[in-house]
Amino acid sequence: MLRISKLTDYGIVLLTHFAELSALGEDETHNARQMAEATSLPLPVVSKILKGLVQERILVSQRGSKGGYALGRRPEEIRISEVIAALEGPIAMVECSAGPGHCDVEASCRVRDPWQRINRAIQETLERVTLADLVSGAPGALVQIAARQPDAVPADR
Amino acid sequence: MLRISKLTDYGIVLLTHFAELSALGEDETHNARQMAEATSLPLPVVSKILKGLVQERILVSQRGSKGGYALGRRPEEIRISEVIAALEGPIAMVECSAGPGHCDVEASCRVRDPWQRINRAIQETLERVTLADLVSGAPGALVQIAARQPDAVPADR
DNA sequence: AGCATATCGGACCGGAGCGGTCCTGTAAAT
DNA sequence: ATTTACAGGACCGCTCCGGTCCGATATGCT
Numbered sequence: 001m002l003r004i005s006k007l008t009d010y011g012i013v014l015l016t017h018f019a020e021l022s023a024l025g026e027d028e029t030h031n032a033r034q035m036a037e038a039t040s041l042p043l044p045v046v047s048k049i050l051k052g053l054v055q056e057r058i059l060v061s062q063r064g065s066k067g068g069y070a071l072g073r074r075p076e077e078i079r080i081s082e083v084i085a086a087l088e089g090p091i092a093m094v095e096c097s098a099g100p101g102h103c104d105v106e107a108s109c110r111v112r113d114p115w116q117r118i119n120r121a122i123q124e125t126l127e128r129v130t131l132a133d134l135v136s137g138a139p140g141a142l143v144q145i146a147a148r149q150p151d152a153v154p155a156d157r
Numbered sequence: 158m159l160r161i162s163k164l165t166d167y168g169i170v171l172l173t174h175f176a177e178l179s180a181l182g183e184d185e186t187h188n189a190r191q192m193a194e195a196t197s198l199p200l201p202v203v204s205k206i207l208k209g210l211v212q213e214r215i216l217v218s219q220r221g222s223k224g225g226y227a228l229g230r231r232p233e234e235i236r237i238s239e240v241i242a243a244l245e246g247p248i249a250m251v252e253c254s255a256g257p258g259h260c261d262v263e264a265s266c267r268v269r270d271p272w273q274r275i276n277r278a279i280q281e282t283l284e285r286v287t288l289a290d291l292v293s294g295a296p297g298a299l300v301q302i303a304a305r306q307p308d309a310v311p312a313d314r
Numbered sequence: 315a316g317c318a319t320a321t322c323g324g325a326c327c328g329g330a331g332c333g334g335t336c337c338t339g340t341a342a343a344t
Numbered sequence: 345a346t347t348t349a350c351a352g353g354a355c356c357g358c359t360c361c362g363g364t365c366c367g368a369t370a371t372g373c374t
Contacts (some may be wrong), residue, residue: 016268032321047322048362048363050321051322061322062321063320064320064321065318065319066372066373067319067371068320092159093159094161114286114290115169118282129271134271134351163333190349199334202333204336207350217349218349219348221340222343222344223349225349307353
């Protein structure tokens with residue numbers, strides 16, 4: 001299916017919401033519960049995703065009481081490719097693209113090199129899209145919250 | 158990981174071999190066993206993949222004794238995107254890109270539209286690469302693809 | 315100091331889908 | 345009629361994903 005994982009999809013939604021809040025001047029940290037409520041996503045899932053994004057410095061975290069998360073950089077500096085890489089590892093369409101040693105006949109493989117190029121093309125496409133591109137337009141963002149119901153998870157309320 | 162399935166990867170390898178045989182003037186049909194031996198892949202797997210490729214007319218099949226498979230079109234007319242679609246369904250990075258009805262709040266979703274564009278960009282990247290590009294020793298086309306600016310992602314800023 | 319809050323890091327688990335096998339039916343050649 | 349080979353399934357183990365939970369740590373407040 002050539003799909004990204006659901007977690008990554010949710011991650012984009014969460015980051016979009018962060019960017020919207022940031023655009024409104026609310027640059028303080030927001031905790032996981034607030035983000036979960038705003039996006040209608042389960043809290044544990046949100047928590048897991050935000051943790052993953054912190055490790056790649058896409059978000060910065062503040063522990064303890066009054067703690068929470070905030071964007072680590074400006075939305076224009078956050079590329080979609082980075083988000084995907086943070087949440088599901090390196091972008092590699094086939095194993096052998098991620099590094100050597102994944103295939104025992106890679107020395108003689110005739111398609112490895114073409115795959116590398118295709119992979120690069122996709123990667124560069126994803127690098128050209130930033131978080132700022134996703135939130136642009138559509139003023140009146142405050143009312144319209146990026147709420148996505150997970151279709152596999154029953155609404156637990 | 159943004160990866161294609163192993164089956165699809167094998168499918169590309171098999172098709173590459175078909176194209177090479179075709180370039181040598183050997184245009185007869187080749188049966189699954191021959192292809193399995195030539196690529197060192199298990200016969201049942203090869204059989205399964207070839208069956209899938211026939212359904213999308215990428216290969217044509219000949220039943221019975223002396224039967225086998227052959228390319229359904231010229232290598233220049235077989236796009237990688239078609240191969241992926243044949244073996245693992247429509248190219249959709251998120252469920253809601255594959256069609257309506259996958260998400261119950263898609264009407265108000267703020268990130269759906271951006272995802273559609275990203276999805277299209279990837280799809281078009283994959284459409285630009287044909288089987289002929291993969292077998293040509295000097296993949297000039299692929300270099301161009303990687304360098305080309307895909308205007309498919311319109312900067313909507 | 316002590317308590318409450320909230321992230322951090324990891325373990326844990328059920329289910330879906332993938333990789334892979336096998337079996338029965340059918341078409342074609344000898 | 346027999347043999348060959350594709351067609352179309354069912355089937356199954358295994359991995360990985362989506363999702364939950366818990367203990368540890370860091371911070372703010374009283």
